[in-house]
Amino acid sequence: MSLLEFENVTLKFGGLTAVNDLSFEVEEGEVFAIVGPNGAGKSTVFNLISRFYDPYAGKIRYDGHDLLKAKPSGVAAYGVARTFQNIELFEHATVLQNLLVGRHRHRKSNMLSEVLFLPSARRQELENREKVEEIIDFLDLQAFRDKMISGLPYGVRKVVEVARALATDPKLLLLDEPASGLSVEETTDMRWWIDDIRRQMGITVLMVEHDMGLVSGVSDRVLAMADGAKLALGTPAEVQSHPAVVEAYLGKAS
Amino acid sequence: MSEPILTIRNIESFYGPIMAIRGVSLDVHQGQIVSILGANGAGKTTLMKTVSGVMDPEKGKITFEGDEIQGSEPHKVVQKGIVHVPEGREVFPLLTVDENLSLGAYTLKDKGQVDHDRDLVFSYFPILKERRNQEAGTLSGGQQQMLAIGRGLMASPKIMLLDEPSLGLSPLLVQEIFGILKRLNDEQSMTMMLVEQNANAALELAHHGYVMEVGRIVMDGAADVLMRSEDIQNFYLGVQEEGARENRRWKRKKTWR
Amino acid sequence: QTQGVTDDEIIIGSVNDLSGIFAAVGVPATKGANVVFDRVNANGGVHGRTIRYVVEDNGYQMPRAMQGYNKLLNRDKVFAMLQSLGTPMNVAGFKLLDPKGIPNVAPLSAARQMLQEPMDNKFTAFSTYFDQSRVGVKYLAGEFGGQSVCSMYLPTDFGAEIVEGTKAGAEEAGITFVAETTHKPDETDFVGSLSKLKEEGCDIVTIALGVRQAITVVGTAKKMGLTDMKFLGTSASFLTVVAQVPGGVTDGFYAAASWQDLWSRAEDPAPAAFIEEYRAATGEDPVGFAMLGYSAAETMIKALEAAGPDLTQESFIAAMETLDYQDELVGNHMTFGPDDHQGADSVYVNVVENGAWKMVYEE
Amino acid sequence: MDNAQLLISGLANGCVYGLIALGFVLIYKATEAVNFAQGDFMMLGAFVTIGLTNTEYMGLPFWLALPISLGIMGALGYLLDRLIIRRLFGESQTAVVILTIALGFVIRFAAGLIWGHEPQTLQNPLAGKEVRFGGLVLGMEDVAVIVVTILLTWGLYVFFSRTKLGLAMQGASQNQLAAYYMGIPVKRVQGFIWALAGVVAGIAGILFAAKGSVDPTTGLLGIKAFAAAVIGGFGSLPGALAGGLIVGVIEPFASRYIAAGYSQIAPYALLLAVLIFRPNGLFSQVRVKKV
């Protein structure tokens, strides 16, 4: 059984079909990339998984559950975390606090024990902190730990988003253009991070990315989309050489 | 060479107590494309914002066509012919694509030219024409980026400041964008200041390049000279990286800072 | 040592509305009182003590009023209160005044609660809203043969008093109370309420509304052609401006108050003297409530004088209880006694005619 | 018959709410700030006109005083922005809200100081005139209110949706930074809109003072007008008028048919109901963010 399954999913915005009868599966443990021209519906696929939109038709299954039965906030409870293409951080909080919010789905304490800050709440806080520190170390964010998000440069924010998603301890990580706005050097870092996330942490990664270097570097399989529908699916090399993909997405020079 | 059209001298800019730009000077000549490279947090965006008047520098001088413009209101800067295509799109989310483009031409009086420019933008980005009545906020990330660039073009600027114009665009469109920029530069001899993470394409296009790190300019030179520098190749162009880093995860530290 | 009394000063307090919806009452009343105190002070005060009149603005809000009382009592340590405005505010203030026995004189509220127990430290100048509306209704019923009476009021103690008075008056006159409408202070349109009252067949309508509202009600009724409906206000509507609304909008509006109008008696010696003194002191024309404030301050001075140089709460209260004089200015006979802490009992029914109040009945 | 009368006078009243609401929406549409002093602006407009026209003050002819007082109100609106609001440019809108609430205190105080606390009526050429058709009576002032409000709403609507400046204002409210990048003089544009809001408040004040009387607390009417604007969907000009009319009409019907003590609840109960079923008002201007 695949970890994530899209079965004939369709989504319309008014007259516009953003996702058109789309089916694909993401296997546990792989890095799965989605590519496609702008407006192909890639982010919309993510938003469907996050339950921000209800599909017009079709099924989405995650780990054997019918994902469409979950509330938007319940998706995280299944162990699905994501980043956003346009960066959606908690602006008026520090990096540390942002990551700690990521721990929210592991909250065991209740309101009363928190208001009284009982030893159990304290223990949980220490635990959260340790987990978060591991991620900070992993992504090299030490220097920004106590910085407010509102003062961070674009590239760092992208990394903080990944860190926050990781803090939830996910099984499936959705990355929406993780390398956009990163320099070549940082993109390389990102590549290794994604590699480690998959290999060491055992997290399945579903990623949208336009940087073909990164895509072919880390992903096992690639789905190419256009106009909401599947264009090609296969290994990075297969997809990159697929004529329709070259035509619609890569351009001849690549 | 001719007198520079835009000169920046010893600019210092702060975010409250944080110094983001530490005495940057650079020149842009008429008809040139100047590219600025730098890791994230280097202060590229801050520099651009300081030029377009969206931020006030605390020290230093910026002159455009002989007039000092540092610290003036942003709309005055635009009226002089400097247009900034910002990082992060910044479209008007509740206005339609068409209305966004109209506002791009806010400073222009000539309706004929506005219509002409609009058609030009639509020819560059046909998807925008298709979506001309869609609210900009519901466009996809890349579509918004196209809109932002198109909107910048609508102002018929003398100089364009482009902050990561290729952000979030598909490889095909990235090629196209750089093609368009090159054409504008060749045909209309439009001056540009370009910040790009896609350093390869940027240096290919540019005449001159500057490298910023931690708020300073640490290197500059003709684009082709920079392209040949080993450090630049390593850190900004990713040349050899594929092979060189395949087996090693450590990074070579930059020699400047 | 009695609080608020030193060798050369007596401190008198007031929690008044200088900026709220009843500022049109509180401001002139305070000015009127100050005319008296300034004159007395200029002449050396009462028994060698000058009077300091400290007025706190409550904006017709309870919390501010309580803050004002706290300041007056605990910081300024006033000797007595004069002309505190607002029924709810006064009643709440009693909580603080009573334990200290601070006298509350001539409050700007004619609610019956102004003399609630313990009564010994409370003195009012005039008859109550209850009596005013009761007498007014009776008069109108007799005069015009009305059969049904109604009320429009603010949902406050002040309104409640007037409704009760109206009902009592209706009962005495042998007619029926048929309908009521309540209104918030910010209400400006009364077409709906008036058509309801018309539907209910109201002949007499008593009004316990803000000043501006009362004017609007009467004007709207005119416009709607409800010329047979008689509107009756109380002392809270008995303002000079109400009579002076341009265009004769308020012509035919009745008000049952407990004092006589100022300007209709402007030729009489006492009002004339007052108008002159007020003009000289403030540079403007007085209105009815300026006269009232003036008169209340005079009462206070009389009592302070009667209390003698040895001023204590007891001596003051005893002195108040001896007061018995004709107040020519407001046209009332003021008597107080150990069991009578209400100065005047008279009710005058007035009507607006040609932009001025005209007295039509007296009881 | 009775109901027709209620409806008509409700509409006239609703137009006054609508006019104040229009002022709220104007400023919101162009700056996303909420001017809580709009009601007090209206009161000020009324008093300024009274001060110019009424015989006990300057006694100018009404038709001369009219443009002068609108000019004064426009200037006041502009100065307010120039001297105070503009200094909060780029700061959180809550700061502006609080500031305008405090400003309301000051305006009320100033008006009381200048014109006193007693209710006053505007002497105007329409006073006392009325139109009758069938058994319905409608004061000339009411007719004026209805006509002026409809024209004004229409005019402002066209201004915002058809003109470049109107578009620029909408843009400036959505993203000040981007507006600057387009070369829109955002601050100047906002100064203009505050001046315009001043004029609209002036118009509302004049019409209100002609219909009834004003005193310095009249501005509290702004609260109800605010509710009206929200019912209409804050940010929509026709919505403001619609909201105003709804509130205006519901009031007389409620006080006619609902028991005393309950009738004044009607406008607010309606507001709650509208918001529960349409959380962004009738003509919603709010969108779900696309991520």
Add this chain to the structure above:
Amino acid sequence: MRIVFKTNYMQDIRPWKDAYQLCLYLILLAVVATAPWWLDDFYLGELTNVLIWAIAGLGLMILTGHTGQVSLGHAAFLAFGCYANVILLEAGVPFLIAFPLAGILTGLAGVTVAIPALRLHGIYLAIFTMALSILMDDVIVLAEPITGGVAGKYLGGVEIFGFLVDRWGTPVQFFWLVLSVAVLVTLGYINLLRAPLGRSFIAVRDSEVSAQAMGVDIARTKMISFALSCAVSGWAGALMGMFSGAFNNETFSVLISIQLLMMIVIGGLGSIHGAFLGAIVIGFLPQFLSISKEYVGAVFGGNTVAIPGLEFGIFGMILIAFILFEPMGLYGRWLKIRTWFELFPFYRKDMFKRQKSYLKTERLR
């Protein structure tokens, strides 16, 4: 400048930065707690009043400052708490049970309100709550048999462990009561902010979409925020009732709601300090103005009510000045002053100059 070296995660989790800071707050608490010995009854009363406002401010701060839900109607919850407390007391419930219960009941009332309010944002929520506050006024009048209607209710002293606690009779005891409630609420608030719940409030405030993606249930979180906020407001209301001794529907008018919001904005949204600083301004400034009036009067001569409404006018002007001077609230200013001292003499002249800033629409959710 003091630099704190961190060696242990507890240093970030515990509420104070270091022993020095802890000492400062303890000293502050000691100074306030001994107020009865160095303040006369009047000023003690004013201090009590400021503390009550601060508690109310803390209540609103949870909702507006930390969860981003603007309420212009919290006077309704003050009223609810006040009446609940009194009615319970009148029913013979001892104060130590009635008082906490009053807050809890108010919290439940808050949840009831939150349910329809969940989908509302920004000004829509503001006007929704404002309407509630206006309606509350009417409801109190209509529910006369329970609330005493326009005539209002009165509350004398209460008994705690055999001591009479009464605002007027035993002001010192009452002050201590209020102080202990204030301290307890503050401590609970601090705890909340360093725990997951408080962070989820901030998450909802800053970005609902990503809070959701992190597994924060927006509706539930808002509801809890309403509950806590209203419970605290309920306690403040109960104390307010005891403080004034007499109250009716007008005591908790919508103007109080507005003042509450002004208070936390002027104090500084999103900080506990802000609630206290704001309470000093809104709670004491009017009184201060009427006191200073005497001195002004003394200088310029003339009688004590020179200009009607002057106090409100000046109050308004001062509030305007506060906002202009520091739109981020007094706490922001306080931080700057502190940094100035800490960095002395290494501060830069323009260090706190605001860089130009720009707003974006809030119409996108």
